[in-house]
Amino acid sequence: MNRYCVIMAGGIGSRFWPLSKTDRPKQFLDILGTGKTFLRATFERFLPLVSADRFVVVTNDAYKGLVLEQLPELQPSQVLCEPMRRNTAPCIAYALYHILAESPQASIAITPADHLVTGEPEFHKVMAAGFSFVEQHRDALLTIGIQPSRPETGYGYIEANRPTEPYEVVPVKNFKEKPDLPTAQRFLSEGGYYWNSGIFLWTAEAIHAAFRQHLPSLVALFDQGKNLFGTPQEQDFINRQFALCENISIDYGILEHSHHCYTLAADFGWSDIGTWGSLQAHSTLDPDGNALNGKALLVDSGGCVVNIEAGYQAIVQGLDHCLVALRDHSLLVCRLADEQRIKDWVAQLG
Numbered sequence: 001m002n003r004y005c006v007i008m009a010g011g012i013g014s015r016f017w018p019l020s021k022t023d024r025p026k027q028f029l030d031i032l033g034t035g036k037t038f039l040r041a042t043f044e045r046f047l048p049l050v051s052a053d054r055f056v057v058v059t060n061d062a063y064k065g066l067v068l069e070q071l072p073e074l075q076p077s078q079v080l081c082e083p084m085r086r087n088t089a090p091c092i093a094y095a096l097y098h099i100l101a102e103s104p105q106a107s108i109a110i111t112p113a114d115h116l117v118t119g120e121p122e123f124h125k126v127m128a129a130g131f132s133f134v135e136q137h138r139d140a141l142l143t144i145g146i147q148p149s150r151p152e153t154g155y156g157y158i159e160a161n162r163p164t165e166p167y168e169v170v171p172v173k174n175f176k177e178k179p180d181l182p183t184a185q186r187f188l189s190e191g192g193y194y195w196n197s198g199i200f201l202w203t204a205e206a207i208h209a210a211f212r213q214h215l216p217s218l219v220a221l222f223d224q225g226k227n228l229f230g231t232p233q234e235q236d237f238i239n240r241q242f243a244l245c246e247n248i249s250i251d252y253g254i255l256e257h258s259h260h261c262y263t264l265a266a267d268f269g270w271s272d273i274g275t276w277g278s279l280q281a282h283s284t285l286d287p288d289g290n291a292l293n294g295k296a297l298l299v300d301s302g303g304c305v306v307n308i309e310a311g312y313q314a315i316v317q318g319l320d321h322c323l324v325a326l327r328d329h330s331l332l333v334c335r336l337a338d339e340q341r342i343k344d345w346v347a348q349l350g
Contacts, residue, residue: 003131004106005050006095007042009059009067009113010082014343015275018330019307027113028066031273032282033293038114038273040070045117046109049127056080056098057113058091083239089253090218090245093211094238097222100204101230107135108207110200110250116282118269126266129167130201133264141210141255142169142201145194145263146270151184154275154340156196156251160263172261175251194265196251198272206260214254218245275339276323280305296324305336 009027013020020026027038034041043055052073059067061081068079080094092110099106109127117123126144134140145158157176163169175196179187187193202210211219221244225237246253255261271278283291283305290298294308299317307325308314316324323339325332334342 001131002103002106003050004054004056004099004103004108005046006092006099006108006110007039007046007055007057007113008088008091008110009039009057009063010085010091011112011114013114014346015339017342017346018325018327018332021328021330023062024066025063026273028063028070031279032116037070038116039067041117042111042113042115043071043073045120045123046111046127048124049131050109053078056095058082058095060085081235081238083242085247086242086245087247088250089215089248090242092207092250093215093218093222093245094242096204096207096211097226097229098234100208100226104204106204107131108202108204112198112272114273115197115199116269116271116273118282120268122266122268126167126264126268127201130169130264133169133262134201134203134206137262138203139206139209139260140169140202140262141206141258141260142262142264143172143255144197144199144201145265146197147265147267148188148193148195151181151188152195153179153181153184154278155272157184157187158194158196158263159192160194160265162192163265167264169262169264172255172263175256194263195270197266197270200250207254210254210258210260214257215246215248218253221245276305276325276342277336277339280336294326303336 011025012022013026016026030037055074056078057067058080064079064081080098130142134142156178158172159174160172161170221241228234228237273279280291285291288302290304292306295313296306296308297315301316301319303321304319305323306316309327312326321336323334323336
């Protein structure tokens with residue numbers, strides 16, 4: 001089958017500082033101690049659905065070597081290098097034009113590189129159903145919705161009709177921004193709201209048409225070099241044009257405006273592991289609710305996340321619901337409730 005998988009692997013994961021840094025962001029790390037990096041796990045998760053020669057990884061030029069090191073099954077031509085970060089819409093457009101040069105009739109799954117899925121057999125059933133849907137409804141833009149298990153404020157939501165049978169695809173009513181806690185609680189109690197996983201499926205023709213309708217200026221930029229994709233001149237063209245692309249997400253640029261959006265509500269043990277708190281939820285805890293990785297002694301402390309680099313040791317006393325992380329001579333100590341501010345603090349630190 002003519003199915004592709006695009007893995008978006010260009011972020012720097014600054015909310016996971018100091019583990020995730022510019023030289024080796026979290027998608028290239030084994031943060032959960034599973035023996036596999038996030039990128040490797042993502043690749044292997046899709047292999048039963050997509051052959052290795054149909055993967056495309058979009059990343060930064062600085063990480064191309066890391067991608068090929070962790071995914072030796074790929075050819076260098078399967079790793080697309082953005083000269084700068086411009087959010088998900090330009091990233092997906094770049095991958096789309098690359099795929100169109102090879103296979104205009106392709107169906108495509110889009111996935112971030114750094115998510116956790118614990119129920120892979122169910123994941124494969126959901127994705128197979130999604131591929132079948134978009135191949136039958138060739139104008140459809142499908143996003144995977146996750147059945148919410150708690151009133152989460154760190155995720156965007158999808159509002160849709162409740163499915164009446166397993167693997168049923170339903171139209172999207174609205175996309176909702178990250179809510180405050182009372183709104184998230186209402187979403188959970190009312191039902192019909194799903195976490196937006198950031199995993200998408202569509203045909204190349206459907207997303208190309210959506211780009212033309214909703215982001216025509218972006219299409220105009222890529223159309224200037226459409227005959228260069230799949231040739232040795234592709235990278236030079238991207239290096240020239242990419243800085244001109246609008247910095248915009250696929251959700252805001254296309255999905256929130258399209259009348260062809262659908263969702264498939266799923267439950268396969270998904271988490272985007274976007275924060276230290278989400279990591280805590282998937283860690284083994286001591287009797288005081290602490291998640292510990294590394295050599296540390298915790299005294300009179302509860303509900304903490306402590307991550308100490310090998311070769312170092314620490315004593316943590318009198319802290320509750322705090323984060324302590326040490327790596328590469330960089331130390332972070334903060335309240336877990338304030339972890340969304342880590343990205344801003346890293347920017348201030350420079």
